[in-house]
């Protein structure tokens with residue numbers, strides 16, 4: 001499963017890209033506004049530090065304006081993915097942009113039927129919002145499982161990008177459900193590695209080794 005960071009902050013992304021385990025980045029208008037930085041400058045910086053897809057979301061609501069915004073965003077760097085909302089205009093923009101060879105991430109997906117439409121529109125990625133469904137008392141991971149089954153039934157190439165991830169359990173469940181990508185807030189990515197038995201076991205290994213008085217170098 002590919003791991004993306006869900007952030008528009010070049011500094012926090014750079015620190016985690018250094019792990020060598022980040023495959024891409026997703027941003028959205030809320031994350032971009034939160035940084036207080038120039039949208040275009042921060043995207044250009046992020047595209048330079050991240051090897052894979054960097055999603056930049058349009059803010060227009062008509063298909064023609066989304067297409068114009070999308071083309072302007074793709075000019076920033078070759079690894080820009082245009083993010084469009086799951087509306088009829090967003091799907092029309094998706095079809096036009098993907099037919100022109102651009103990668104498109106269709107976002108704000110909350111149902112399998114929406115995901116089916118996005119795949120038929122040529123989406124490169126579909127972003128089902130797991131956490132927001134859970135927040136409302138629904139089973140967000142069930143959506144991932146149903147999209148996986150539908151896409152496999154018809155060999156759709158659209159990649160399932162599990163989004164709105166709230167904690168490390170979502171990452172495990174998304175991987176078990178067969179998501180192609182999970183996009184994680186930096187705090188969730190950092191939490192993935194922690195287990196108390198690992199910390200305890202390493203301390204014991206090093207303590208026992210130290211008592212033996214030998215060294216490797």
Ligand code: G3P
Nearest residue numbers: 006027028131132163164
């Ligand atoms: O960026 C898309 C998605 O990850 C947003 O998540 O936390 O705002 O529900 P959230």
